[in-house]
Amino acid sequence: xxxxxxxxxxxxxxxxxxxxxxxxxxxxxxxxxxxxxxxxxxxxxxxxxxxxxxxxxxxxxxxxxxxxxxxxxxxxxxxxxxxxxxxxxxxxxxxxxxxxxxxxxxxxxxxxxxxxxxxxxxxxxxxxxxxxxxxxxxxxxxxxxxxxxxxxxxxxxxxxxxxxxxxxxxxxxxxxxxxxxxxxxxxxxxxxxxxxxxxxxxxxxxxxxxxxxxxxxxxxxxxxxxxxxxxxxxxxxxxxxxxxxxxxxxxxxxxxxxxxxxxxxxxxxxxxxxxxxxxxxxxxxxxxxxxxxxxxxxxxxxxxxxxxx
Amino acid sequence: xxxxxxxxxxxxxxxxxxxxxxxxxxxxxxxxxxxxxxxxxxxxxxxxxxxxxxxxxxxxxxxxxxxxxxxxxxxxxxxxxxxxxxxxxxxxxxxxxxxxxxxxxxxxxxxxxxxxxxxxxxxxxxxxxxxxxxxxxxxxxxxxxxxxxxxxxxxxxxxxxxxxxxxxxxxxxxxxxxxxxxxxxxxxxxxxxxxxxxxxxxxxxxxxxxxxxxxxxxxxxxxxxxxxxxxxxxxxxxxxxxxxxxxxxxxxxxxxxxxxxxxxxxxxxxxxxxxxxxxxxxx
Amino acid sequence: xxxxxxxxxxxxxxxxxxxxxxxxxxxxxxxxxxxxxxxxxxxxxxxxxxxxxxxxxxxxxxxxxxxxxxxxxxxxxxxxxxxxxxxxxxxxxxxxxxxxxxxxxxxxxxxxxxxxxxxxxxxxxxxxxxxxxxxxxxxxxxxxxxxxxxxxxxxxxxxxxxxxxxxxxxxxxxxxxxxxxxxxxxxxxxxxxxxxxxxxxxxxxxxxxxxxxxxxxxxxxxxxxxxxxxxxxxxxxxxxxxxxxxxxxxxxxxxxxxxxxxxxxxxxxxxxxxxxxxxxxxxxxxxxxxxxxxxxxxxxxxxxxxxxxxxxxxxxxxxxxxxxxxxxxxxxxxxxxx
Ligand SMILES: Nc1ncnc2c1ncn2[C@@H]1O[C@H](COP(=O)(O)OP(=O)(O)O)[C@@H](O)[C@H]1O
Ligand SMILES: [Mg+2]
Numbered sequence: 001x002x003x004x005x006x007x008x009x010x011x012x013x014x015x016x017x018x019x020x021x022x023x024x025x026x027x028x029x030x031x032x033x034x035x036x037x038x039x040x041x042x043x044x045x046x047x048x049x050x051x052x053x054x055x056x057x058x059x060x061x062x063x064x065x066x067x068x069x070x071x072x073x074x075x076x077x078x079x080x081x082x083x084x085x086x087x088x089x090x091x092x093x094x095x096x097x098x099x100x101x102x103x104x105x106x107x108x109x110x111x112x113x114x115x116x117x118x119x120x121x122x123x124x125x126x127x128x129x130x131x132x133x134x135x136x137x138x139x140x141x142x143x144x145x146x147x148x149x150x151x152x153x154x155x156x157x158x159x160x161x162x163x164x165x166x167x168x169x170x171x172x173x174x175x176x177x178x179x180x181x182x183x184x185x186x187x188x189x190x191x192x193x194x195x196x197x198x199x200x201x202x203x204x205x206x207x208x209x210x211x212x213x214x215x216x217x218x219x220x221x222x223x224x225x226x227x228x229x230x231x232x233x234x235x236x237x238x239x240x241x242x243x244x245x246x247x248x249x250x251x252x253x254x255x256x257x258x259x260x261x262x263x264x265x266x267x268x269x270x271x272x273x274x275x276x277x278x279x280x281x282x283x284x285x286x287x288x289x290x291x292x293x294x295x296x297x298x299x300x301x302x303x304x305x306x307x308x309x
Numbered sequence: 310x311x312x313x314x315x316x317x318x319x320x321x322x323x324x325x326x327x328x329x330x331x332x333x334x335x336x337x338x339x340x341x342x343x344x345x346x347x348x349x350x351x352x353x354x355x356x357x358x359x360x361x362x363x364x365x366x367x368x369x370x371x372x373x374x375x376x377x378x379x380x381x382x383x384x385x386x387x388x389x390x391x392x393x394x395x396x397x398x399x400x401x402x403x404x405x406x407x408x409x410x411x412x413x414x415x416x417x418x419x420x421x422x423x424x425x426x427x428x429x430x431x432x433x434x435x436x437x438x439x440x441x442x443x444x445x446x447x448x449x450x451x452x453x454x455x456x457x458x459x460x461x462x463x464x465x466x467x468x469x470x471x472x473x474x475x476x477x478x479x480x481x482x483x484x485x486x487x488x489x490x491x492x493x494x495x496x497x498x499x500x501x502x503x504x505x506x507x508x509x510x511x512x513x514x515x516x517x518x519x520x521x522x523x524x525x526x527x528x529x530x531x532x533x534x535x536x537x538x539x540x541x542x543x544x545x546x547x548x549x550x551x552x553x554x555x556x557x558x559x560x561x562x563x564x565x566x567x568x569x570x571x572x573x574x575x576x577x578x579x580x581x582x583x584x585x586x587x588x589x590x591x592x
Numbered sequence: 593x594x595x596x597x598x599x600x601x602x603x604x605x606x607x608x609x610x611x612x613x614x615x616x617x618x619x620x621x622x623x624x625x626x627x628x629x630x631x632x633x634x635x636x637x638x639x640x641x642x643x644x645x646x647x648x649x650x651x652x653x654x655x656x657x658x659x660x661x662x663x664x665x666x667x668x669x670x671x672x673x674x675x676x677x678x679x680x681x682x683x684x685x686x687x688x689x690x691x692x693x694x695x696x697x698x699x700x701x702x703x704x705x706x707x708x709x710x711x712x713x714x715x716x717x718x719x720x721x722x723x724x725x726x727x728x729x730x731x732x733x734x735x736x737x738x739x740x741x742x743x744x745x746x747x748x749x750x751x752x753x754x755x756x757x758x759x760x761x762x763x764x765x766x767x768x769x770x771x772x773x774x775x776x777x778x779x780x781x782x783x784x785x786x787x788x789x790x791x792x793x794x795x796x797x798x799x800x801x802x803x804x805x806x807x808x809x810x811x812x813x814x815x816x817x818x819x820x821x822x823x824x825x826x827x828x829x830x831x832x833x834x835x836x837x838x839x840x841x842x843x844x845x846x847x848x849x850x851x852x853x854x855x856x857x858x859x860x861x862x863x864x865x866x867x868x869x870x871x872x873x874x875x876x877x878x879x880x881x882x883x884x885x886x887x888x889x890x891x892x893x894x895x896x897x898x899x900x901x902x903x904x905x906x907x908x909x910x911x912x913x914x915x916x917x918x919x920x921x922x923x924x925x926x927x928x929x930x
Contacts, residue, residue, distance in 0.1 A: 027649035034647045041690070046455075068695070075602055075696050078769060123772035129758070131766055160767040168598065168772055175597030179695055183688065189412035189452065191688065203620055203632070204681075209412035210636035211681055212689070215643050216454035217406050222644075246648055247800045253644050254669075254801065261637035263407045265630050266365040270402075271472065272395040272424035274388070275629050280419050280429055410633070 028245060032226060035219050042216075045184045053097035055185040059289045060194040066296040067182045073300045074174045077307050080163070083170040086303065090177035097185055108177050120168050124161040131160030188212055193279075202277045214260060218253050225252070314338045314374075315476055315507050316362060321371035323357055331357035332368070333532040339476075339509060344502055346518045346540060347511040349528030350554040355511035356403055358528070359478045362509065363400040396425055399474030403481045405461035409453035414445065414464050417453065421472040432471075439467045443497070459490040466497070477501060479510040483517050495520050513555060515544055529553045593661070593705060593743075593750050593790075594686070595697040599771045601761035604753055608699030612680070615707060619677045626671075638674060639681035642666055646682065650793045658790055660797040661705050663746075664713030664739040668802060669812055675710035700753055704746045713742035728806045731813065732799050739798035740791040744783070747790070751775070751782035 049056055055063065070086070077083050094104040123129050125137070133156035182191075192205040316339040323332040331354045339345055349355045360366045361373060364380050373380045375394065385391050399421075402408040411417040418440065422432040440446045443463045448456065456464065462482065469477070479498075483491045498521050502508060512518055518525060518540060525543040529535040535553050536543065543549070550556045623631040645662035667675035680702040687694040687701070694701055720734030755778030757771035771778070805812050 027651050030649045031647060034649070038647070071597060071695050072602075075597065075600075075605070078763070120772065123768075128774075128777055129766075129768060129772055160765060161772070163763075163767040164769075164772045167767070167769060171770070172596055172598035175696070179597070179688075183690075187450070187452075188689065189416070189450075192412060201620075204616075207632055207636045207639065208681055208685060209416075210410055210633065211639040211643070212685055213410065213412060213453055214637055214640045215685070216452075218640055218644055219647075220454070246650060247797070247804070250645060250648060250797065250801055251804050253641055254805075257637040257641040258634075260407065261630075261634040263404075264410045264633040264637070266360070267402060267408045267410060268420075268633065269629075270363055270365060270395070270400045271421035271468065272392070273420075273629065274391060274424070277632070278423040279416060280423055280432060 031246070032223070035223055038215075038219060045187075048097070048099055048184050049187060051098040053099070053185070055093060055097040055181060057286075057288055058292050059285055060186050060190040061197045062285070062289045062293050063182060063186060064191065064194040064198070066293060066300075067178050069300055070296065071175055071178050073304055074171060074178065076304060077171070079307060080167055080170060082303050082306055083167065083174050087170060087174040087177060089299075090174065090181055093181055094177075097181065099181075099184055104177075104180070107180055108173055120165045123165050123168070124157045125155055127155060129158060129161040129164055131158035133157070134159050134162065196279075202279065206277050206279070210264070214257070214264075217260075218256055221256065222249055222253065225249070313340050315341055315343075315376060317372075317374040318362075319372045319374075321358075321361065321368045321373070323354075323361060323366070323368045327369075330532050332361075335371070335528075335532075335534050337526050337534060337537060339507060342502075342505050342507055343524060344498075344508045344522045345510070346522035346525045347509065347528060348513065348515070348518060348525050348543070348553075348555060349511070350513055350530060353528040353530055353553070354532040355528060356480055359400065359480050359509070359511055363398055363478055364394055365400075392425060396472060397474050398476045398478065399469040399472055400478045401462075401465050401469050401480065401482060403484065405458070405465045406453070408465045408468070409456075409461060412452060413449065414451050414453070414456075415449040417464055418468045418471050421468055425472060435471050435473070436467075439470050443467050458485050459487065462486060462490070462494070466494075470501075474506075476507040477509070479508070481512055482510060483512065483514055491517065515550070515555060519544055527553055527555075593701075593747055593786075594683070594694060595701055595704075595750065595754065596694050597696050599754060599757070600697055600700060601757055601770045602696075603760060604757065604770075605696045605700055608697075608703045608753075610699075612699045612702050612707070615676065616680065619673045622673045623677065626673075631674075634670075635674065635677055635681065638666060638670060638678035639685070642679050642682035643685055645797070646686070648797075650797060658793050660739075660790075660794045661709065661743065661746075662797065663705055663709040664717070664735070664742055664794065665798045665801055667710040667714035668717050668735060668738070668798070669805070672711045672714040675714070676706050679706035679710060700750075704749045704753075708749055709742045709746040712745050713738040716741055728803070731806060732803050735802040736795040736799040739794040743791050743794040744786045747782045747786035748779070751778040754778045754782075 074083065074086060077086070091101065091104070095101060133154070136154050136156040139154045186194075189209060192209050196202060196205045318338070319336050321332050321335040322330075324330045335354075335358065347355050347358060357366070361368055364373075364375075364385050367380075367382050375398070378384065378390070380394070385394065409417055411420055415436070418436045419432055422435060423429075427435075437446070440449070443466065445460065445463050445467060448460060448464065453461065453464070466482075482494055486494065495517070498508060498510075508521070510518075510521055522540045524537065525540045526537040527535040527543060527549060530553060536546075536549055547556065551558065620631075623635065627634060642662050645665070646659050649659055661679070663675055663679045666678055670678070683694075683701050683705060684698060687698055717734045717738035720737055721731045724730035724734070752775065754771045755773060755775035758768040758774045761769040763769065773781075802813070
């Protein structure tokens with residue numbers, strides 16, 4: 001009989017041996033982790049929206065307007081104290097919107113502006129921001145130059161540097177917190193509809209919505225092909241095959257996105273689309289929306305007044 | 310011209326970029342209120358045919374007449390005719406991910422009626438009623454990528470029906486659905502039939518074909534019409550079904566002994582073997 | 593290269609909105625003419641493609657990795673206007689969705705990555721692949737150079753936007769209010785990162801995908817079919833214009849340098865600042881800094897304006913040579929890799 005090899009022998013599993021340090025991720029894993037976190041992001045905010053806290057109950061149009069103005073206001077403040085107050089306010093809002101504080105703080109401080117913090121620290125020194133020294137670190141014999149940089153005789157932390165770094169970091173943290181609050185408590189589709197109320201053309205909001213929808217589809221397909229590949233490969237991927245994988249995935253996405261675009265066009269035409277986009281919303285304002293608007297606009301006005309008067 | 314005929318298809322030829330033939334000399338008529346199934350194996354040209362019937366792609370040769378008018382790229386550029394045609398013909402695509410392109414289910418279902426200039430109040434009524442019928446009201450705020458396969462199909466159907474077309478094209482609607490959703494779909498098609506809709510469905514599932522159609526048009530693997538006739542008669546004709554690969558000669562191997570018999574998706578199918586013991590095969 | 597909120601002052605980010613709004617409007621008009629109703633799904637899917645490209649990590653020597661932006665690639669496939677729109681949409685989704693901010697900086701980010709990069713990349717590609725017909729290596733080479741040069745151009749703009757903050761927005765005692773680094777820090781660091789790392793990533797991705805398209809779907813890369821004589825005519829007129837343009841550039845460069853009497857780095861910054869009406873403290877030291885920042889721009893042993901002109905031209909030639917050589921090597925590498 002043929003097919004001699006087609007026999008069943010379950011054997012026993014080898015004891016697993018972990019290769020390499022677990023902290024060192026290949027860049028494919030990094031990409032896949034990015035894809036997973038994209039989906040997790042969506043799931044998280046879906047879950048937070050369903051918890052129904054303060055910000056969740058506010059009309060998206062109102063939220064976009066007030067939080068948008070607040071981001072602009074944050075870009076105008078000149079005092080560290082005001083920035084600290086606004087930042088603290090975002091934490092309070094997060095609390096009342098039933099966003100876990102740990103999650104919220106980590107999200108803002110650990111993941112997102114990590115690089116802003118690292119970038120900012122050298123600016124403490126008079127090497128980068130000249131000013132009055134408040135703490136001397138090192139003293140050299142004479143001034144030197146390092147490429148474009150003039151290294152002064154004494155390297156010290158300056159008052160201007162310290163102020164500048166704290167202003168910078170708090171400004172970034174406050175802005176990021178506001179945007180995180182907005183995105184965690186608002187559905188993407190509602191966000192787009194709200195933008196439309198503020199005269200952002202339908203053309204843009206519709207494309208943004210459709211684009212996000214197909215990012216999901218394409219990323220799912222990448223995930224599926226990776227899983228299929230992973231189930232077929234034995235051992236770790238090597239550098240070359242990894243590069244091939246990445247480029248083949250980019251090609252795949254290119255082909256898929258172009259052909260999907262053509263087909264979606266037909267699906268739109270089939271349901272009567274010719275040229276102009278039309279949509280219908282069902283938003284209604286509640287008392288809480290008016291209270292929120294009045295309160296937040298007053299707060300923005302006061303803080304800006306403190307800054308500019 | 311016969312006014313009873315909704316579609317008159319004559320000698321269609323269609324190929325992709327002039328090289329890959331998808332349809333070759335296809336002709337048939339569809340009558341008002343009829344339930345027709347287009348049977349064919351994978352790649353026989355079913356989707357290409359439905360795309361042409363919906364006025365989305367156009368044949369290189371041959372003619373499609375809809376209620377007496379020749380459907381062409383040019384005539385569909387006329388706003389009046391385009392509206393007339395899109396209001397009357399609805400298409401549920403094979404791939405729901407292509408069909409559901411909006412950000413939410415609500416936008417999706419309202420898309421068709423709004424673009425065909427229905428009054429907003431009428432749109433709301435329709436969306437509510439069709440959603441209740443299909444049990445998808447609770448999905449209104451969801452995004453398409455948050456739906457299961459069965460839910461996607463229901464939303465796709467709702468978004469097509471909301472336009473209230475007279476002729477409905479379904480491209481392999483039961484593909485990938487679990488048995489319960491399939492049964493629901495069959496019931497729903499029955500409702501549409503009772504309301505006088507003309508229903509054209511493509512499938513390779515013979516079991517479903519029996520339940521949703523009175524007449525069958527069979528496409529062969531050369532992309533032409535093999536035969537057409539009443540569905541029950543076609544489903545009896547093993548020879549033709551074998552020829553167009555809708556059933557296959559299953560080759561069994563029992564400890565060295567081989568035998569053949571035709572084999573398809575005609576429900577629970579069992580057979581006895583001549584060498585005793587009589588074991589059953591289920592598929 | 594994605595600038596978050598808080599890095600730029602309002603007097604910087606607002607003008608970029610001012611530039612981008614008309615560009616977006618123009619883009620939607622132009623695409624509507626070219627693609628009609630089809631533009632909506634095609635742009636949406638192109639934006640999705642752009643967004644996803646930015647998610648792919650590409651290894652760089654030394655064990656780390658970075659990502660490409662794909663602007664030049666999309667510009668080559670779909671044209672600069674479609675790339676402008678698609679990449680802008682991808683950046684907006686990132687800013688609004690991931691919450692890593694950049695709401696106020698959307699204008700500036702789109703200007704750098706979607707506008708500067710797409711347009712410069714597209715025209716560099718057109719220039720270098722010009723008349724290449726079926727010469728596919730030339731096209732890949734052109735794509736690599738275009739990607740490399742234009743991402744560096746975009747990085748330069750980003751660095752300048754970031755680096756002018758201490759001059760234009762500071763307290764009375766000199767405390768910078770926004771990004772704390774001045775041009776003499778921001779520009780060299782961004783330039784180094786992009787010349788040494790991200791430029792190659794962008795060139796690699798662009799080159800590999802163009803190589804793939806050239807084989808699988810060459811019509812995607814072709815300029816719309818022209819009749820033979822029309823094609824000849826457009827080719828010869830384009831060639832004439834190219835030479836005239838280059839000639840003018842060659843003539844003007846040393847003239848401009850002699851007129852100002854200084855090297856590029858100096859007049860660039862100071863004059864721009866004076867034109868904008870800023871007289872920041874410490875600007876006097878800047879010229880010294882720049883002298884040491886770009887030592888390659890003055891040849892040792894020579895003095896005066898002639899020296900700086902010669903030095904500048906020399907550096908320019910060397911710089912261009914290096915870019916072309918790296919692009920060549922990458923394009924070879926692309927071929928070997930397949
Ligand atoms: N985009 C395409 N390019 C080239 N050939 C295609 C394309 N789409 C389908 N075909 C070919 O056309 C034929 C008919 O396809 P299709 O209508 O999708 O069949 P079915 O729906 O019956 O499975 C098949 O042979 C298929 O390979
Ligand atoms: Mg099909």
